[in-house]
Amino acid sequence: MPISPNQGSTGGGTTVTITGTNLSGTTAVRFGNKSATGVTNVSPTEVTAISPSGSGTVGVTVTTPGGTSNPVSFFYVGAPFKQTISPTGGSTAGGETVTINGTGLSSATSVAFGANSATPAVVSDSQLTVVTPAGAAGPVGVTVTTAGGTNNGLTFTYVADPTITSLTPDSGPTSGGTAVTIAGTALTTTDSVTFDGTPAPFTVLSDASLSAVTPPGAAGAVDVVVSNDAGSATAADAYTYIAGPGI
Numbered sequence: 649m650p651i652s653p654n655q656g657s658t659g660g661g662t663t664v665t666i667t668g669t670n671l672s673g674t675t676a677v678r679f680g681n682k683s684a685t686g687v688t689n690v691s692p693t694e695v696t697a698i699s700p701s702g703s704g705t706v707g708v709t710v711t712t713p714g715g716t717s718n719p720v721s722f723f724y725v726g727a728p729f730k731q732t733i734s735p736t737g738g739s740t741a742g743g744e745t746v747t748i749n750g751t752g753l754s755s756a757t758s759v760a761f762g763a764n765s766a767t768p769a770v771v772s773d774s775q776l777t778v779v780t781p782a783g784a785a786g787p788v789g790v791t792v793t794t795a796g797g798t799n800n801g802l803t804f805t806y807v808a809d810p811t812i813t814s815l816t817p818d819s820g821p822t823s824g825g826t827a828v829t830i831a832g833t834a835l836t837t838t839d840s841v842t843f844d845g846t847p848a849p850f851t852v853l854s855d856a857s858l859s860a861v862t863p864p865g866a867a868g869a870v871d872v873v874v875s876n877d878a879g880s881a882t883a884a885d886a887y888t889y890i891a892g893p894g895i
Contacts, residue, residue, distance in 0.1 A: 651708055655723040655755060655795040660701035662795075664722070666710060671695050673712050679722055680706030725796035728752040733790060737805040737837070739878035742782035746804065748792065749775050755795035761804055762788030780804065785834070807878040808834035812886070815872060819888040824864040828887065830874060831857050837876040843887055844870035867891040 656662025663686070666677065670692065677684040677697040684697035695710055699722065707719025730750040738744030748759070754773040758765050764781040771777060776792075783806040790802040812832040820826030830841070833856060841850040841860045850860040858874070869885035 651720050651722060655725050656699050657797045658701060658703050658724045658726050660699050662699040664697055664699060666695045667693055669693060670714060671710060671712060674710055676711040678709050725755055725794060726752050727797035728792045728794045728799045730792055730799055730802050733802045733804060737807050737877040738780055740783055740785050740806045740808050742780045744780040745777055746780055747777050752794060752796055756792055758793040760791040807837050807876055809879040810834045810874045810876050810881040812874055812881045812883040815886050818886060819890055820862055822865055822867050822889045822891050824862045826862045828860050828862060829857055830860060838874055840875040842873045865889040
């Protein structure tokens with residue numbers, strides 16, 4: 649007499665389907681010493697019922713005018729508990745592999761990032777990974793659903809990829825030290841600015857601009873790259889280092 653699903657929340661409320669033979673006239677379904685609710689005799693070979701609250705592993709039996717069946721196992725599962733999420737942010741395009749650590753994660757079936765859900769890969773009862781769906785820029789709650797219920801409390805921040813539209817000024821001495829204003833979009837969460845691969849100190853002024861101080865560099869045009877959690881924007885040959893005069 650199989651039962652599906654064979655696990656559910658300790659709080660009860662799981663709708664299960666029991667299949668077997670001679671199930672007509674079912675009068676009761678019991679989970680251990682507790683009676684199920686919503687018992688429906690679908691056919692002579694199928695009964696549905698809603699699990700009561702419980703814990704651990706219990707035997708499920710069906711009672712008909714002909715007697716009571718042998719028990720089949722049903723496993724009560726506690727609600728998941730989430731501790732950490734890493735990374736805590738990523739691109740609005742999605743595609744970021746996120747690791748969630750906690751407890752009670754072995755039966756996870758869904759992870760929601762705000763209104764959008766994804767199917768996780770369970771690593772162990774204490775860890776799962778999931779690839780983020782696309783989402784709008786900003787923080788969203790992360791909810792894990794398991795056979796034991798749902799739990800939230802973690803936050804993932806969607807970040808738009810940065811863009812660069814202009815540099816002012818767009819040239820300066822090879823000695824560096826020039827304050828350059830970089831205009832673009834999605835610059836609020838900038839975590840790196842480089843000139844020809846060399847990191848530059850910077851200050852975010854707004855989502856549309858930041859100020860960076862050029863490091864020393866060799867004469868010529870170089871790429872400027874702005875990066876955040878979502879990705880990076882490259883302005884090719886956007887800044888020109890100018891060698892000083894010699895006598």
